[in-house]
Amino acid sequence: MTSATLFGYCGAAMVGLGLFGLITNPHVLRKILAFNVLGAGVFLMFGVIARRGAAAGLGGDPVPQALVITGIVVAFSATALAVALLVRLHSETGQTTVSSEDPPSSSGQGVRS
Amino acid sequence: MNVALAFDLGLAALLVAIAGWTIAARANIGAIVLFMVDGLLLAIVWVRLSAVDVALTEAAIGGGVTSMLLLGAATRLKDTESNPEPAKLTLLLTAGALCALVSAGLAAVVFFLPDPAPTLAPVAMANLAETGLGNPVAGVLFAYRALDTLLEKVVLLLALVGVWSLARDEAWGGVPGLRVYARPNTILVFLAQLLPPIGIMVGIYMFWAGASQPGGAFQGGTVLAAMWLLVLLARLQQVPAISLPWVRLLLVIGPVLFVAIGFLGFLVADAFLAYPPGYAKPLIVIAEATLTLSIGVTLGLLVAGPPETRLQQ
Numbered sequence: 001m002t003s004a005t006l007f008g009y010c011g012a013a014m015v016g017l018g019l020f021g022l023i024t025n026p027h028v029l030r031k032i033l034a035f036n037v038l039g040a041g042v043f044l045m046f047g048v049i050a051r052r053g054a055a056a057g058l059g060g061d062p063v064p065q066a067l068v069i070t071g072i073v074v075a076f077s078a079t080a081l082a083v084a085l086l087v088r089l090h091s092e093t094g095q096t097t098v099s100s101e102d103p104p105s106s107s108g109q110g111v112r113s
Numbered sequence: 114m115n116v117a118l119a120f121d122l123g124l125a126a127l128l129v130a131i132a133g134w135t136i137a138a139r140a141n142i143g144a145i146v147l148f149m150v151d152g153l154l155l156a157i158v159w160v161r162l163s164a165v166d167v168a169l170t171e172a173a174i175g176g177g178v179t180s181m182l183l184l185g186a187a188t189r190l191k192d193t194e195s196n197p198e199p200a201k202l203t204l205l206l207t208a209g210a211l212c213a214l215v216s217a218g219l220a221a222v223v224f225f226l227p228d229p230a231p232t233l234a235p236v237a238m239a240n241l242a243e244t245g246l247g248n249p250v251a252g253v254l255f256a257y258r259a260l261d262t263l264l265e266k267v268v269l270l271l272a273l274v275g276v277w278s279l280a281r282d283e284a285w286g287g288v289p290g291l292r293v294y295a296r297p298n299t300i301l302v303f304l305a306q307l308l309p310p311i312g313i314m315v316g317i318y319m320f321w322a323g324a325s326q327p328g329g330a331f332q333g334g335t336v337l338a339a340m341w342l343l344v345l346l347a348r349l350q351q352v353p354a355i356s357l358p359w360v361r362l363l364l365v366i367g368p369v370l371f372v373a374i375g376f377l378g379f380l381v382a383d384a385f386l387a388y389p390p391g392y393a394k395p396l397i398v399i400a401e402a403t404l405t406l407s408i409g410v411t412l413g414l415l416v417a418g419p420p421e422t423r424l425q426q
């Protein structure tokens with residue numbers, strides 16, 4: 001087994017762990033965190049593919065590496081927007097969880113059909 | 114087993130263990146600190162994968178700024194810490210089994226990757242000399258896939274517009290409510306006076322060196338943003354109101370100049386974002402310089418959040 005393959009398994013494990021946290025933890029902040037763990041796993045697998053493509057005197061294929069850099073920045077943008085949405089949700093409703101049950105109608109303005 | 118593989122084995126085990134702990138930790142702040150540690154470990158992994166450019170980005174953005182953003186939110190949502198209803202056992206088991214299946218599938222993909230691996234490295238290197246850049250990753254970002262890079266800057270701005278649009282009506286155009294985790298104490302103020310001169314130089318160097326060595330606009334911009342946030346947190350400077358003209362100008366100058374260079378390509382090199390022969394490097398360096406500045410301000414304001422207090426007239 002090479003180091004690249006080892007980190008590939010590592011990335012696969014991180015995707016699974018992140019997905020698990022995303023599904024099971026009701027707190028939205030923890031969902032955002034889990035989503036970032038998932039993303040880090042995906043990026044890592046990308047890096048393994050880049051490393052395997054080492055050629056022309058380079059340590060890795062620069063194209064996937066550049067895509068990962070773009071991906072990390074976009075993931076950060078999405079995280080910032082998600083955090084802002086969560087903080088606003090909390091200040092409006094006092095809630096920090098999303099559940100399938102009906103939200104408490106404390107505001108009294110919810111339109112019910 | 115050689116020493117390098119043993120090191121990688123330990124690193125991989127630590128990485129997965131801390132990722133699992135991040136998910137399982139009880140306290141929000143504890144989980145975020147673990148995530149930050151994982152981000153720094155990942156940076157080491159990226160170095161092991163010979164991707165130093167990505168390692169710098171991961172350490173700066175993945176581990177650093179993202180964690181800072183999440184810590185700010187966790188501080189603000191402190192009263193919601195306790196988990197009211199833990200997830201049901203059946204849900205945990207089902208989700209666990211499904212996620213294990215996903216991981217196993219991805220591991221199988223890694224196991225069955227084609228050999229020899231497909232690669233674009235020779236093509237990337239073959240045309241790199243024409244761009245005048247020495248760093249193949251910078252070549253991909255600013256020459257071959259420049260449109261991706263341009264759109265990514267636009268995504269950053271769109272995210273900022275999204276964050277700002279969450280402001281209350283009366284606070285629009287006002288000062289972002291940068292969350293304070295600790296009252297500014299003497300150590301924080303001392304660090305905020307000591308580090309920025311060094312950090313600003315490191316940030317500019319990272320952008321400048323990025324043309325021929327690992328580094329670049331994102332990494333340099335993130336370091337600049339970190340220095341700015343440190344000064345703001347220590348209250349050595351006020352957070353600027355989002356309606357100030359210089360703030361808006363700094364936000365858009367990088368992307369606008371990049372788009373302008375893109376349209377210049379139509380006139381002088383017959384394609385959008387094409388560089389005329391011999392002028393590729395100067396144009397890329399000009400675009401990168403302004404982008405570094407714009408990225409720094411955008412990242413700083415993304416962390417600062419939506420405006421909360423009205424601008425003092």
